[in-house]
Amino acid sequence: MKRFVLRRLGYALVSLALLSITIFVFVRLTGDPALLLVEPGASKADVDAVRERFGLDQPLVVQYAKFMNGLLRGDFGQSFYYRTPVLELYLSRLPNSLMLAAVAMSFSLLIGIPTGILAAVRVNSWLDRAGRIFALLGLSLPSFWIGLVLILFFSVYLGWLPSSGSGTVLHVLMPAFALGWYFAASHMRLTRSSMLDVLGAEYVKLARLKGLPEQRVIAKHALKNALIPVLTLAGINLVIMINVAVVVETVFAWPGIGRLLYEGIAFRDFPIVQATVLLGGSMIVFVNLIVDVLYGLIDPRIRYER
């Protein structure tokens, strides 16, 4: 077990190193990073000053070492626009993103799990087919367009919900629904297939044989086991939701991390863009590590693979 955890930890560290190299290389591939690091319209003297200050005249290896050294001390640079450390900005926006993701996740589970169960229990019926169409629509509609149409309907025509901003419970409903919609489809698909697997298992047959009513078989015996992969996926998706809400947050002017990233692009505030991508990627690497280790704890077979 110890070896397994260490190996997974090693993989995660390699991933983080590759992540930082990727960001580092792409910034430099595109020409002069000093131009990305100064404010637009800066004079040549300013550019030279920045180049010297960030050591951009030094060899790449030295530059990378310095870049990593800064990251490890939590120094992601200063925002041009806000004039504060990027990490502070990021942490101040994080709670909003968490709240949005939590509500979106509730929506996606509330829609995805019941429809998935229904589709599996009534497999190949019209319910199942309707569910398949719903899942396909979920994967085909861009979330930001759903958001725009929701605004059009609930804010402009009906006037029930605020179209943008944050503060009340009403503000979170539309962005959360737009964000959760896509994930509802993927949760539905997984619930359906996982439920179908479980319904064919021996212990479900046994439960039926001993005469339990079908509802009880499904609710008590099948569902509990079928939900394990769904909840795992939901855990990973929660972290992904925090990081892909850019467009939805932009549509609804929701002050989360995604909005921060958008402002970073709009104001050419490069340190923000870089930090958001790095932190988002690290977050996902970290969650994958936790899931891997937990699976290893639960299932010994995984520990001994390769």
Add this chain to the structure above:
Amino acid sequence: MNASTAVVLAEVPRRASRRLSSYPVVPLAIIGLMVFIALAADVLAPHNPEVGSLGMRFRPPVWQAGGSAAHLLGTDHLGRDVLSRLLFGARVSLVVGFTAVVVAGLLGVALGIAAGYLGGWVDEVIMRLTDTWLALPALTFAIFLAAVLGPSELNIIIVLSCVYWTRYARVIRGEVLSLKEREFVRLAIIAGCSRLTIMRRHILPNVLNSAIVLATLMLGVVVVTEAALSFLGVGVPPPKPAWGLMLADGKRGLMAGYWWLTVLPGLCIMFLVLAANLLGDWLRVKLDPQLRQL
């Protein structure tokens, strides 16, 4: 004798009809129509998609009060004809979508085959990179790259290829690992083929089916990502008619209830993506028995 003829006769029409009805008519029709529109946009579009007159701003579609037959689907905030922009938008979406899917596919298939067949450190390097890039949320990664490169159609193709080749590489590598152990590959080795020849002549044709299925399914993903990037202002640069860009422009008229600027481009994206997904699902079942269970 008689009985067997009867069986044959009974079977032939049934099989033929099944084959016909199992063709994905609707998705093929949608994609075919979109390709036609993209090719013929110059002829079909009633107006120049990039020029409008400010006197004609925010005209509604023809069936609503205030609409005119000159602008069947209304005009946007600069008085540009929405129908013309939608038609030319198909060209942008398809050109960017197809090119990005193909470039990402070439890259992913080449690296996937190399990783799977050569193994060793090549495999280790390529797969670590693939895993890391797959861990990055695709949209965030794309936004980062697009922000670094700056908005242009060529750059967005580069960005999308950089982000999505990993999906091909993962799947193709897995297939190559099992192909590698097959008889015909071993015979080729014994016959003295070089590794390059084996990868090109014996492995590549056998993974093409999977690559085509993946490419079709990726088309939808790529089109949505392109729309999102254009919407955020890091994709196709402004005067060009792209659906994502039209949605961004449509926001100006959203609170005034100018629905056609928001609903119509979104519907176009939806139809294209839906068609690509349906076609991909169908191809998956048809071409790739190994993926059928997924």
